[in-house]
Amino acid sequence: MRRSSTSLLLASLLTAVAGAGATAQAHDRTEHDDDGHGRADRFEAELEPVNADGDGRVRLRKRDGKLVVKLKAKGLDDGIHIAHIHGMAQAQSECPGSSFDTDGNGVVDLLEGLPAYGPVQVTLSDGLSDVGTRLKYRRSYTQRDNGDSLESLGDLSQYAIVVHGVDLDHDHMATNTDAAGDGQPNPADNEISMPALCGVIEVD
Ligand SMILES: [Cu+2]
DSSP states (O other): OHHHHHHHHHHHHHHHHHHHHHHOOOOOOOOOOOOSOSOOEEEEEEEEESSSSOEEEEEEEEETTEEEEEEEEESOOSBBOOEEEEOBTTBOOOOOOGGGOTTOSSSOOHHHHHHHHOSEEEEOOOSTTOBSSOEEEEEEEOBOTTSOBGGGGOOGGGOEEEEEOOOOSSSSOBOOSOTTOSSOOOGGGOTTTSEEEEEEOEEO
């Protein structure tokens, strides 16, 4: 049961990574300040470490049916850094502390953190191009990963943002999906799905 749900989750996550370049409604734009007009709903999230060093800040703005996201992070392990809005409309999402490390291996992996931050709702990453120790992008989104409208998320301050990608095998790159080298799909040693930073979304 755990094995199959784990495999399914990892498969869908990796499919999302591989296909994100084609499917994400993401557009990098030139940074510019908002003009202050209009009735924008503004939110922000401070990104703090889950399993690795680093920090960051995300600003979110709902406008004309779109969600504009400005994400900055630094101090990450070099490698691939996918990012999502996680959560459930029914529950306030949180960021997992070390008590969520139920297998006691020293990291809170993707599955262990799920009770805190909930499932993926919106993929922010555009896939394999989000690499390095720093991230800085401004992208807009028009729908959830499941195709539903962004409005169906309800209040954004119920959600959390997770940036993934942690170097576990100490090769200075967060790219290995099987850091233990045992050939088994397992979130406990998947560097790409491993949460690096997390921040709860709050009204700005
Ligand atoms: Cu995620």
